[in-house]
Amino acid sequence: MRGNGLSCAGCAGPIIGRIVSAMGQRWHPGCFRCSTCNDLLEHVSSFDHEGKPYCHLDYHENFAPRCYHCKTAIIDERFITLDDEALGKRTYHEQHFFCAECGDPFLPPSSGSGGLTVTGDGEFDLDDDVGFTVYKGHPYCEACHVRLRMPKCKHCKKSIRDGMRAVEALGGKWCWECFVCEGCKTPFDDPSFFLRENKPFCEPCFSLILRNEV
Ligand SMILES: [Zn+2]
Ligand SMILES: [Zn+2]
Ligand SMILES: [Zn+2]
Ligand SMILES: [Zn+2]
Ligand SMILES: [Zn+2]
Ligand SMILES: [Zn+2]
Structure with missing residues (x-):
C-alpha cells in the first residue's frame, strides 16, 4: 500500500478512477483478468483459486474435479x-x-x-x-x-450369496441342498458327517457301510 490510495491487486499500482471490487480486493478494470487466458473478467463470472482470478472455462478446466471415466471437468455439483x-x-x-x-x-x-x-x-x-x-x-x-466374487457351489456351480444356507466342507462351499450324503442323497441337518474316501455320509449310511464290511 502506498500513501492513502487504493492499490490494484493485479499490478499493485494505485487506482485512480474506476475500480473493480472482486474476491475481496480492488482492481483496475484492465487488471482483473483470467490468470490463464487473460480475458477481462469485469463483466463475466469469475472464479477464485488461491487468490488468482479465472474465467469460468479455465477455472473448471484447471481446478474442477475430473470424471475418471470421460476425463472432462465436472461442473455439476452432484x-x-x-x-x-x-x-x-x-x-x-x-x-x-x-x-x-x-x-x-x-x-x-x-x-x-x-x-x-x-x-x-x-x-x-x-x-x-x-x-x-x-x-x-x-x-x-x-x-x-x-457372479465374479462370490464362492461357487462345488456341485451346482451357482454363486453362493450372503444369507444363503451353505455348507463349507471338503475344501469348498456348497449350497446346503447340494451337499448330500453319498448313500441316501439327503442334505445334512446336523453339520457333522462322516468321511469315507473323501465322500460325505450321514450316520445311518456310514454305520451301514461299516456293518457291511465286517
Ligand atoms: Zn492494476
Ligand atoms: Zn480464462
Ligand atoms: Zn464423465
Ligand atoms: Zn455389472
Ligand atoms: Zn449348489
Ligand atoms: Zn445317508
Missing part, C-alpha cells in the same frame, strides 16, 4: 467420489458411474444434492434397491459382484 487404497481418489459424473464389468449405470437417486462420497472397498447403497460394491477400487453392480 458427482460421485470414490476414495480407496487401490486407485486413490476419483470422481465421476453421475451418469458415468457404472459397473466396471457390465457397464450398467447405478442410477443414483436424483433427489438430494451434493453427490456421494464412498471410501474404501465394500458394499454401498444408493437407494433402497440400488447398490453397488467396490472391489479393489472398481465399482460393480450386485449381479456382477456375485
